[in-house]
Amino acid sequence: MGSHSAIQVVDLKQPLTIAQVPTITPKANEIRVRVEWVPEAPLDVYQVDAGLMINQYPHGLGDSISGTVVEIGDGIEKFKIGDRVCGFVFHSEQEKAQQVFVTAPEHLFAQIPAHVSSAAASTLPNNFCTAYFTLSEKLGVKLPWPLVDRETSEGAQSPVIIWGAAASVGQYALQILKHWGYTNVIAVASPKHQDKLLSLGARYVVDYRDSAAAIDTIRSILNEQDSSATVRAFDCVDSKTGSLIPLSKIVTKPGSTVAALLPVVVNSPDLQQPDTELAISFDVQGEAEWATDVKVQGVAVYAYEANAFLRDNLMPEILGGMLAQGAVQPNQYREIQGDNLLNRAQKALDIMRSGTVSGERLVWKVWDER
8 A cells, every 4th residue: 555645734723734644545436536636615724723523633634626537446437547527525534635645435526527627626526515405405495407497496586695605605506596597596795796696697796795784785675576485595604793693684584594504603813803713603593593483504515415316416417417518617716836735735724714715716736746
C-alpha cells in the first residue's frame, strides 16, 4: 500500500498541517480518484475553529472534489479509468476531499462533461446535493426524475423564498427550481447580484442588507399574491440574526415550512470584529420565535442517503444529467494559488474565515503535476 499527501487539522484553532496517509485500493463498487480541485467551504472554518463534527485528531477536511479516475473496483459500470468526475465524499477519513487520492463508492460521483472545466465542477457536489435534498425532502417541492413536463410541476406558482440566493447553495436552488418550472421565487441577496439571480430563475430579488426593509418588501409581495397560499423558505445563510429571525417574521402562515442549513451561526468573527468567538447552534426552532403551525427544520445533507432513490441517483444521474444538459451552471469561482498544497489550503481557509467571499466559490488545486 502506497501513501499520499493530505491536509489535516491537528487540534482546535491550530494551523493546518500536511501528512502522509495510506492510498486505499478500491473494493467492489468503489473508484479511486486523483483529486485535482476542491472548493473551500464554511464547514472547513467551523471544523477548524469550533471542532464541529470532529471526534478525534488529526482530522481531514472537505467533502467535494473534482479529478480523474485512476483505479476502479469490481462491478463498476458508470466510470472508467481516465474519466473526469466530481464527487461528494463524506463517509470517513479515507474520503476527505483535501488529499491527493480519494477512494469512495461509485454512487458518490458524477461525470464531468467536456464543456465544463474540472475547477468549475468542484463547486457542485455538496451544494447542489444540499439544494436538491432541501427542496425535495425538507420543503416538499416536487422534483420528479427524470423530468417529463416542467409545465405540470405541482405548486409551480406557490411562493418560495431563497434567503442567501447568491450563495453557492442558493444559486443551485434557483436553477433547480427553474428547471422544474417553479416561477414564483423570491431571492434575498445583495442587489449587485440581481441580474445573475434573475437569469438563474428568481422572479424577485430583495436586498437583505436592511432586514426591516427586506421583511416589509417580502410581506408586500406575498400580500399581493394569494393571501391563503402557504410559503416555503430556504435559509442558505444559516445566521441567527441575518436570516433566521427575519424569516420568522415573514413566514407566519400556518402550514408554511422553513428549512435552514446547519449549523446556525449565532456569532462569528469578521473584519470589523476579528476577535469575536465563533458560536454555532443546531437548534433552528429555538434560535427564533416562530409562528404557531409553521414547520421549521434544520438541514444536514449527509442524511440524503437514507432515501434510497437519492442515494443511487442524486450524484450520478440527477447532477450528472443536468450538468450534461447544461441545465445547471457551476458557480463562478476564484482560484486560490500558492507554492504548495499546504500553502493553498491555509490561504483558502483564511480567506473563507474572513467573511469576505460573496457570489463566488474559492477553489484550489490539490494534485499538481509540477
